[in-house]
Amino acid sequence: MEMEYQEAKDKFISTWGSLGTLWGINKAMAQIQSLLFISTKPLSMEEIMKELKISRGNTSMNLRQLMDWGIVTKELIPGERKEFFTTEKDVQELARHIAKERSRREIKPVIKILKDVSSIKDDGTEKTKELIKQTKALHDLAETADAMMNKIVNQEQNWITKSLLKLIK
Amino acid sequence: MEMEYQEAKDKFISTWGSLGTLWGINKAMAQIQSLLFISTKPLSMEEIMKELKISRGNTSMNLRQLMDWGIVTKELIPGERKEFFTTEKDVQELARHIAKERSRREIKPVIKILKDVSSIKDDGTEKTKELIKQTKALHDLAETADAMMNKIVNQEQNWITKSLLKLIK
DNA sequence: CTAAACTTTCAGTAATTATTGAAAGTTTGT
DNA sequence: ACAAACTTTCAATAATTACTGAAAGTTTAG
Known part of the structure; x- marks a missing residue:
């Protein structure tokens, strides 16, 4: 099977998202983590919302949970007012x-x-x-x-x- | 802490039941399995329904799933018309x-x-x-x-x- | 074959869980 | 101190998942 980048990315995010239950977290949480996991740079809330088509509130709450789990961290980028997020990559x-x-x-x-x-x-x-x-x-x-x-x-x-x-x- | 049999039993069933999600099964399924796990004899659908206060349909469907998982088996008791169930005890x-x-x-x-x-x-x-x-x-x-x-x-x-x-x- | 005893199915409903979005809260720059 | 830029909260709502119960199906005994 040969996939394009976008298709492969979507497949990864939705698969990993639905697997969330296996490690005890919800779909949105797992999808946000997936997105960060394959991103080449920290993402802002805005970017995450847009990419996953989820609301601001949902994004905020799930990011917090991911931080509670210790697998996502805030990244402050100098000169930027927004907060950026990264996940543990290893x-x-x-x-x-x-x-x-x-x-x-x-x-x-x-x-x-x-x-x-x-x-x-x-x-x-x-x-x-x-x-x-x-x-x-x-x-x-x-x-x-x-x-x-x-x-x-x-x-x-x-x-x-x-x-x-x-x-x- | 000292508990009576009934209290300990209820606690075990509800705890194990809520843990169901951890191994990917639903509450009723996990509770039925728990009940059988600590029972000294095979139980009929009637007994399971009554004990866990769940409907006939629910009991039937979840017993089937438990059998699909290979952890519950039908036991035919000679002379009895009903079906009885046991779970893997080991x-x-x-x-x-x-x-x-x-x-x-x-x-x-x-x-x-x-x-x-x-x-x-x-x-x-x-x-x-x-x-x-x-x-x-x-x-x-x-x-x-x-x-x-x-x-x-x-x-x-x-x-x-x-x-x-x-x-x- | 028939009836009684039992089990399964599944459409409807209830319970639970996730999501939205707008208002309230916070931080930062001037 | 003010306002812009941003984040958080949470009541309302939507989506998902589980449960019920009665009808349909099956098996057994006579």
Whole structure:
């Protein structure tokens, strides 16, 4: 398949946008990030609005969320009154931020609840035993998965990823 | 904190249910799965509906989806006319199914598109070069992450998980 | 074959989530 | 201090997604 620049760009933005759900963010947020990710220079709110055909308010709110996630930053360009925005351009670094935030916002709280639930008093009934057993298993799995993800993604270089891959291939 | 069985059960089901989005399924689906996961016996549609206070139609549709995902199965109980349902009880096995399905349904198609986009003809312009470079980086990252996830989760025992954890600690 | 017991489908509706746009707020230059 | 240039907020609205329930479909027993 051969695509023109514009077609490829649109495809990338819409695909990455719809994938947003996979890493827990909404469409507009993901699309703004995509746009910045392939831009050769920082973009202003005006440019983002126009490019993605979304409102000023929407752009403002989603940019803020992206900054909260730590993957977009304000860039002040000397002589310009407007604010400009860039995203983390290094995929490894991007993955690190996303994994860290998801862990903090979603996974850790669930692990906490699993721990609480699996720690209820065993009253000897079969159903209580089952609840404890199953939530404990889930707790251990979630904790292991979370720890692995963070460790893997936190290496400065990706040497460990490469060596791990070899190990398990 | 000390909870009663019923409180702990409700908390588990609602927490796990709201976490559904994290692994790409909806609330009712996740709640049905949770209920089965801590049940000591197969449950009928009637029992699921009553327990979760959801309609017959909703229950039917979500059970089907869970079966499509391969994590819930029909259990025919001799002498009973009704159908009964159980979920995979082993967390390792559960994680395997979920990872496999997510990879197949969501990650693989995105990798394919990233590949297409990063393979457009380089017309020499800066913006085209940037699009190619960044989507290629994303493609490689996605492919590596997908491969790792599948490898890790596909081990019959979790010996490898344990040894990997040691390695990267 | 018929009826009872059960499951599935799907059009309508409800609930949730995202988006707009205009008013309010802020910052900067003169 | 004022006004221009810009950003943020948020109530109203739109779009999306999930849920209901009754009708249609299926299976089983007699």
